Amino acid sequence: MFTHLLGYPRIGLHRELKRACEQYWAGKISQDELLRTGKMIRESNWLQQIAAGIDWLPCGDFSFYDHVLDMSLMLGVIPERFVPLKEKGVDGLDQYFVMARGYQRDGLDIPALEMTKWFNTNYHYLVPEFAPNQSFRLQPDSLLAALAEAQAFQRPVKPILIGPVSYLLLGKMGTAHGNPLHLLPALLPCYADLLRLLHRHGVQWVQLDEPFLATDLSADSLQAFREAYSYLHGEMPEINLLLATYFGGLGNYLPQVVQWPVQGVHLDLISDPEQLQPALQWLPRDKWLSLGIVDGRNVWKNDFTYSLSIIEQAVQKLGQERILLAPSCSLLHVPYDLQLETNSKGLPDMVKNWLAFARQKLEELTLLKQLAFAGTHRQALPRLIENQFAIEQKKMAAFAHLPEIQQRIARLQENDLHRLHPFAIRKAAQQRALQLPLLPTTTIGSFPQTNELRQLRARWNKGEISDKAYEQALEQSIRKVIALQEQIGLDVLVHGEFERSDMVEYFARQLTGFAFTEHGWVQSYGSRCVKPPILYGDVARKQDMTVRWIRFAQSLTSKPVKGMLTGPVTMLKWSFVRNDQPLEQTAYQLALAIRDEVKALEEAGIRVIQIDEPAFREGLPLRKEQQPAYLEWAVKAFRLASCGVKDETQIHTHMCYSEFNSIMQPIADLDADVITIEASRSHMELLDAFGDFQYPNDIGPGIYDIHSPRIPSADEMVALLQKAARIIPVDQLWVNPDCGLKTRNWPEVKASLQNMVAAAQRVRNMYISSRQVANP
Ligand SMILES: CN1c2c(nc(N)[nH]c2=O)NC[C@@H]1CNc1ccc(C(=O)N[C@@H](CCC(=O)N[C@@H](CCC(=O)N[C@@H](CCC(=O)O)C(=O)O)C(=O)O)C(=O)O)cc1
Numbered sequence: 223m224f225t226h227l228l229g230y231p232r233i234g235l236h237r238e239l240k241r242a243c244e245q246y247w248a249g250k251i252s253q254d255e256l257l258r259t260g261k262m263i264r265e266s267n268w269l270q271q272i273a274a275g276i277d278w279l280p281c282g283d284f285s286f287y288d289h290v291l292d293m294s295l296m297l298g299v300i301p302e303r304f305v306p307l308k309e310k311g312v313d314g315l316d317q318y319f320v321m322a323r324g325y326q327r328d329g330l331d332i333p334a335l336e337m338t339k340w341f342n343t344n345y346h347y348l349v350p351e352f353a354p355n356q357s358f359r360l361q362p363d364s365l366l367a368a369l370a371e372a373q374a375f376q377r378p379v380k381p382i383l384i385g386p387v388s389y390l391l392l393g394k395m396g397t398a399h400g401n402p403l404h405l406l407p408a409l410l411p412c413y414a415d416l417l418r419l420l421h422r423h424g425v426q427w428v429q430l431d432e433p434f435l436a437t438d439l440s441a442d443s444l445q446a447f448r449e450a451y452s453y454l455h456g457e458m459p460e461i462n463l464l465l466a467t468y469f470g471g472l473g474n475y476l477p478q479v480v481q482w483p484v485q486g487v488h489l490d491l492i493s494d495p496e497q498l499q500p501a502l503q504w505l506p507r508d509k510w511l512s513l514g515i516v517d518g519r520n521v522w523k524n525d526f527t528y529s530l531s532i533i534e535q536a537v538q539k540l541g542q543e544r545i546l547l548a549p550s551c552s553l554l555h556v557p558y559d560l561q562l563e564t565n566s567k568g569l570p571d572m573v574k575n576w577l578a579f580a581r582q583k584l585e586e587l588t589l590l591k592q593l594a595f596a597g598t599h600r601q602a603l604p605r606l607i608e609n610q611f612a613i614e615q616k617k618m619a620a621f622a623h624l625p626e627i628q629q630r631i632a633r634l635q636e637n638d639l640h641r642l643h644p645f646a647i648r649k650a651a652q653q654r655a656l657q658l659p660l661l662p663t664t665t666i667g668s669f670p671q672t673n674e675l676r677q678l679r680a681r682w683n684k685g686e687i688s689d690k691a692y693e694q695a696l697e698q699s700i701r702k703v704i705a706l707q708e709q710i711g712l713d714v715l716v717h718g719e720f721e722r723s724d725m726v727e728y729f730a731r732q733l734t735g736f737a738f739t740e741h742g743w744v745q746s747y748g749s750r751c752v753k754p755p756i757l758y759g760d761v762a763r764k765q766d767m768t769v770r771w772i773r774f775a776q777s778l779t780s781k782p783v784k785g786m787l788t789g790p791v792t793m794l795k796w797s798f799v800r801n802d803q804p805l806e807q808t809a810y811q812l813a814l815a816i817r818d819e820v821k822a823l824e825e826a827g828i829r830v831i832q833i834d835e836p837a838f839r840e841g842l843p844l845r846k847e848q849q850p851a852y853l854e855w856a857v858k859a860f861r862l863a864s865c866g867v868k869d870e871t872q873i874h875t876h877m878c879y880s881e882f883n884s885i886m887q888p889i890a891d892l893d894a895d896v897i898t899i900e901a902s903r904s905h906m907e908l909l910d911a912f913g914d915f916q917y918p919n920d921i922g923p924g925i926y927d928i929h930s931p932r933i934p935s936a937d938e939m940v941a942l943l944q945k946a947a948r949i950i951p952v953d954q955l956w957v958n959p960d961c962g963l964k965t966r967n968w969p970e971v972k973a974s975l976q977n978m979v980a981a982a983q984r985v986r987n988m989y990i991s992s993r994q995v996a997n998p
Pocket residue numbers: 344671673676677679680722723724725726727746747749750751752753796836964965
C-alpha cells in the first residue's frame with residue numbers, strides 16, 4: 223500500500239508565485255528571479271510531502287499560470303496569432319504569458335486564449351485552441367527538468383499529465399466548427415513519445431487525468447477513450463498508467479473503464495463513495511486501485527473510522543499490495559497549511575480543530591496507511607482517538623444550529639418565490655421609473671482594487687488607521703468613481719465595491735455561521751487567489767451589509783446607482799461548505815439573509831439591485847441525472863433572495879465563465895429583470911443559447927474582456943453589439959463589460975469604458991435612425 227497525491231497547491235505557502243509573476247509582468251524582476259521562485263516552490267512542496275511521509279512524489283503539477291496551458295505548450299498547440307511574437311523576441315515563458323493574458327504593444331494586438339471554469343470548481347483554465355489541421359509537436363523540456371528536480375529527492379516520482387481525451391475535450395476548434403476528438407490520431411503519437419521519454423528517465427508510473435470520465439459521454443468520446451488507451455498500451459506496455467478520475471463517479475462506465483489496458487485506476491470516493499463496491503467487483507485482480515478517500519475539495523478533517531472501513535473492504539477484496547491511498551482530486555482546491563493560522567480572529571479554536579488543509583491532508587494519508595496496519599504502527603493509535611474526538615465534537619456542536627432561521631425556512635410559502643407581476647408589466651414600470659435609453663450602459667460592479675486600496679484595508683484591519691479614516695477614504699473613492707461614470711456617460715452607475723476584499727468574504731464576514739482564515743489562499747486563475755470562508759453553522763444576517771455605501775453613492779448623483787449583492791448560490795459555492803446538512807438548506811439560509819438586504823436597499827431608495835450569481839452554472843452537477851435536483855433548489859434560492867421587491871425595482875443578476883446551453887429554462891426561471899453575462903472572449907457565442915431559447919427578459923452580453931489588459935476599440939465593440947443585436951431583439955439588450963473591473967488599472971478602465979459608451983451610442987444612433995426611416 224502506497225500513498226500518493228494528484229497534485230499540490232502551487233502558489234507557494236505565502237503566495238510567492240503570485241507576487242513573483244506580478245512583479246515579472248510589471249518588469250520589476252528578471253525572468254531568472256521568477257524561475258528561481260518556481261523552483262523554490264516546487265522544492266518546498268516536495269519537502270512538505272516527504273516530511274508528511276508520502277511515498278510517491280508528484281511532478282508536473284506545478285505551473286506558472288495554468289496546467290492546461292502547460293499541456294498545450296508541451297504539445298505545441300500554439301494558435302497562429304501568437305506566432306508573430308517570435309519576431310518581436312517574445313518566446314518561451316513570455317509567449318506562454320501572452321497566451322494567458324493577451325498582448326497589446328509594438329503594433330501588435332493579440333487577444334488571449336479563452337478562459338473557463340475547470341469542471342465544477344472555482345479554478346479557471348485556458349482553453350486549448352485547435353486549428354482544423356492541428357499538428358502536435360512534443361516540447362517536453364520543462365516537464366523533464368521538473369522530473370530531474372523531483373528525482374533528486376531519491377523517491378519514486380510519478381509525473382501527472384492531462385490524459386489525451388480529456389485534453390482534447392477541454393479544447394475547442396479555433397475558427398472552424400468541428401470535433402476536437404478528430405485530432406486524436408494526430409495527438410496520440412506525441413503522448414506515446416512522451417511516455418517513452420519518461421520511461422527512459424526512470425519513471426515507472428504516470429498519472430493520466432481523465433476527469434471527463436465523471437461526465438456524461440457521447441458514444442464517440444467513449445470510443446476515443448478505448449482507442450487512446452489501447453494505442454498507448456500498445457506503444458508503451460513497459461510504463462504503468464494510472465488513469466485518474468475525479469469530481470464524480472464513473473457510473474455506468476465503471477465496468478468497462480477498469481478493463482481498459484491501464485495498470486491502475488484512481489476513484490474519487492468523496493464525490494461518489496457508491497462506486498467502491500462495483501470497483502471491487504469489476505477491477506481485474508492484476509490492477510491497482512487508488513482510493514481517493516481524503517477530500518481534495520473541502521477542508522474538514524478526514525473521518526478516520528469511516529476511511530479505515532473503506533480501506534479494509536478494499537484490502538479484503540484486493541489484498542494490500544496494489545492499493546494506493548490518495549486525496550480525492552488535486553489539492554489545488556484547498557489552502558496550503560492550517561499551521562499558518564496562528565493569529566486568525568475569525569477562526570475559533572474549536573472550528574480550527576475540525577480542519578485539515580493540504581499539508582494536514584498529506585499527514586492524514588500517512589496516518590491512514592499506518593492505522594490500516596495498526597499492529598505494526600501502534601504509535602498511530604492515539605491519533606485515531608484524537609481524530610474521533612474532533613469528528614464527534616463537530617457532530618454535536620450546538621452553536622451550529624439557529625432554530626429561528628430553521629423555522630423561518632419551514633414557514634416559507636410559494637408567494638415568497640414570485641415577483642408581484644410578470645416581466646412585461648415590471649419592465650414598463652421600471653422604464654417609467656428609470657427612463658433609460660435604448661441599449662443602456664452599465665458596469666458589473668467593481669472598479670480597480672489598487673495596491674493602495676488593499677494596503678489601506680490591511681492597515682485598517684491591523685488597527686493602524688481608524689474606522690473613520692478608512693471610511694472617509696472609501697467615500698472619497700466612491701465620489702471619484704461616481705464622477706468618472708457620469709463624465710463617461712454611463713446610464714446605470716455603481717459604487718465601485720471599494721469596501722470589499724472579495725465579493726464572498728465581504729458578505730460572509732457580516733453573517734453568522736462563517737469562519738475565516740488569514741492565509742487560506744486558493745488559486746482561482748493565474749496569479750489571482752481567493753480565500754474561501756468556511757461555513758460551519760447556520761447563517762443569519764446581523765445588520766445592513768451594504769446600505770451605507772450604496773446610499774452614499776446614490777446621494778451623489780441623480781442617475782440610478784445599482785445596489786450590489788452576492789447571491790446565495792455563489793456565497794455557497796465559493797465557500798467551504800458544511801458536510802453535516804444538505805447544501806440546499808444552507809442556500810436557503812443565505813437567500814433569506816440576502817432577501818432582507820435587498821429589502822433594506824429598496825427601502826433606502828435604491829431602484830436597481832444586482833444579485834451576482836457567477837457560480838450558478840459552476841454548481842451544476844457533472845452528471846445529467848443529478849442536475850434537476852440542483853437546479854430546483856438553486857433557482858428557488860435565487861428567487862427567495864430576489865422576489866421580495868416592488869415591480870419598479872429592477873433586479874439584475876450577473877454570471878461569468880458560464881456556458882448556458884443546457885440550463886436556459888432554469889436561467890429564465892430566475893426571472894431577473896436583467897442578466898449580464900461574459901460573452902466577449904467567445905465573440906458572443908454564449909449568447910446563441912439565449913437567442914435560440916428566445917430568452918424573454920433583458921440581457922447584457924459583455925463586450926469588453928476584463929481579463930486582459932488590452933483596451934478594446936469602439937469599432938470592435940460596435941461589431942460585437944451588432945452581432946448581439948442579430949441574436950437578441952435590440953430592445954432587450956444592455957451594454958456592459960464581461961465582469962467586474964477590480965483586476966484592471968484605472969487608465970485601462972477609463973479608456974475601455976469610454977470606448978464602450980461610444981460604441982453603445984453609435985449602435986443606438988443606427989437603430990434610432992433606422993426606426994425613424996421606417997416610421998417617419
Ligand atoms: C469573480 N471571481 C471571483 C471568484 N471567486 C471569488 N471568491 N471571488 C471572485 O471575485 N471566482 C471567479 C472570479 C475569479 N476572479 C478573481 C479576480 C480577482 C481576484 C483577486 O484579485 N484576488 C486578490 C485577493 C483578493 C483579496 O481578498 N484581497 C484582500 C487583500 C488580501 C491581501 O493580499 N493581503 C495582503 C496584505 C495587504 C497588502 O499589504 O497589500 C497579504 O495577505 O499579504 C483585500 O482586498 O483586502 C488577489 O490578490 O489574488 C480573485 C479572483
